[in-house]
Amino acid sequence: MSGKWLPGGCSSLPSIQWQRRYKHSTLLVLLSPSNPLLSAGTFPLAALVLPRAYLPHTLGFKHTFENMWLHSLTLCLLAVSTRQAVAQDNTVPQGTTLTTVVISEPTSDLRADATDPPYWLKDIQKQGIAAFNPNPQGYKVFRNVKDYGAIGKFLAWICVK
Amino acid sequence: MGLTLVEGDGVADDSDAINRAISDGNRCGPWVCDSATDSPAVVYVPAGTYRIAKPIIFYYMTQLIGNPNSRPIFKADANLEALALIDASPYRNDGKPGWTSTNLFVRSIRNLVIDLTARNPRSGAQGIHWPASQATTIQNVQIKMTKDANSVHAGIFVENGSGGHMADLDISGGLYGMNIGNQQFTIRNVKISNAVIGISQIWNWGWLYQGLTISDCGTAFSMINGGTGKQEVGSVVIIDSQITNCPTFVDTV
Numbered sequence: 001m002s003g004k005w006l007p008g009g010c011s012s013l014p015s016i017q018w019q020r021r022y023k024h025s026t027l028l029v030l031l032s033p034s035n036p037l038l039s040a041g042t043f044p045l046a047a048l049v050l051p052r053a054y055l056p057h058t059l060g061f062k063h064t065f066e067n068m069w070l071h072s073l074t075l076c077l078l079a080v081s082t083r084q085a086v087a088q089d090n091t092v093p094q095g096t097t098l099t100t101v102v103i104s105e106p107t108s109d110l111r112a113d114a115t116d117p118p119y120w121l122k123d124i125q126k127q128g129i130a131a132f133n134p135n136p137q138g139y140k141v142f143r144n145v146k147d148y149g150a151i152g153k154f155l156a157w158i159c160v161k
Numbered sequence: 162m163g164l165t166l167v168e169g170d171g172v173a174d175d176s177d178a179i180n181r182a183i184s185d186g187n188r189c190g191p192w193v194c195d196s197a198t199d200s201p202a203v204v205y206v207p208a209g210t211y212r213i214a215k216p217i218i219f220y221y222m223t224q225l226i227g228n229p230n231s232r233p234i235f236k237a238d239a240n241l242e243a244l245a246l247i248d249a250s251p252y253r254n255d256g257k258p259g260w261t262s263t264n265l266f267v268r269s270i271r272n273l274v275i276d277l278t279a280r281n282p283r284s285g286a287q288g289i290h291w292p293a294s295q296a297t298t299i300q301n302v303q304i305k306m307t308k309d310a311n312s313v314h315a316g317i318f319v320e321n322g323s324g325g326h327m328a329d330l331d332i333s334g335g336l337y338g339m340n341i342g343n344q345q346f347t348i349r350n351v352k353i354s355n356a357v358i359g360i361s362q363i364w365n366w367g368w369l370y371q372g373l374t375i376s377d378c379g380t381a382f383s384m385i386n387g388g389t390g391k392q393e394v395g396s397v398v399i400i401d402s403q404i405t406n407c408p409t410f411v412d413t414v
Binding site: 117121133134140142152 | 181198201202205210211226
């Protein structure tokens with residue numbers, strides 16, 4: 001999850017391991033070993049419940065790089081202020097408010113990525129190399145466009161200045 | 162600097178990111194590299210709708226593969242000005258193609274939906290430009306275009322090459338479902354509907370079609386190019402096919 005195209009010197013992005021959309025909220029499970037927003041504690045994995053209305057454009061913000069820091073800041077404050085509210089069970093009822101945060105070890109259920117169905121090609125362990133490439137150990141044969149910044153219609157993290 | 166959450170649909174142009182995924186790793190790109198088999202790439206596209214405002218440019222030995230259990234959608238931006246949304250061999254301003262068409266090897270597209278309906282049907286748009294040769298395939302791809310009697314769109318455009326294989330395509334709308342010419346090709350299980358002309362055979366030596374399903378087109382299959390003086394189409398075989406509600410099945414010179 002790193003690359004020279006990342007602006008502003010960010011070296012890694014958290015990945016959305018799992019998400020589920022509810023009527024009024026979206027539950028995101030983020031795997032973010034080096035995410036400054038979430039890794040201050042000892043939790044390798046965090047789940048944030050965001051109201052659908054949080055999405056920046058629904059608050060009237062334009063999607064510009066200039067105002068993205070606002071959303072980062074909001075998320076950061078959310079994560080810190082609600083880290084206390086640790087719940088052990090991962091069920092999230094409808095109407096869960098912004099103050100709910102679930103932090104737990106990942107379970108097999110949470111590892112599933114609800115946005116992209118299983119497919120053997122992406123799911124198998126990648127252990128082949130391009131043997132005749134000048135840099136066979138560093139050269140990536142398999143690439144996921146989302147690792148290069150493609151977003152698709154689903155929620156995603158981007159790194160901004 | 163920070164990390165932020167965005168929703169991509171209609172917000173971010175995904176074409177640069179997809180092109181980065183294709184070109185990363187000092188690979189064999191158009192005009193500057195004749196061929197290479199030591200830098201192969203499998204470019205995976207998860208489910209989702211990707212806004213495409215610039216053409217996706219293929220590099221040598223690229224397999225572009227979506228999730229077949231929820232095919233990703235490449236949605237053309239209304240302002241996409243390009244020969245095609247996916248271009249296997251782009252033309253430079255001086256007319257030079259990315260590669261000689263008979264050297265367009267080892268490329269494939271699988272499990273994808275291409276949606277051109279945001280483009281004005283009277284403004285140019287094509288799903289895939291594929292002047293391909295051996296070891297190439299397009300499979301399990303749907304291409305959506307607006308139905309319009311004056312459309313200038315085409316689902317797949319092939320003007321040259323020495324292919325090749327395509328199968329399991331579903332194309333709707335446009336002027337041409339496919340506007341294709343190549344030395345030889347094998348094509349099977351292709352469904353085309355609501356195009357002005359289902360398949361326009363620009364030229365060929367020999368071309369096998371098995372399992373065409375063409376419906377609601379003005380002409381299902383046209384091979385009039387060159388007229389009586391210089392017929393451009395060598396031979397066409399169409400078997401196991403169904404043509405429905407197209408006033409003309411085959412238009413010959």
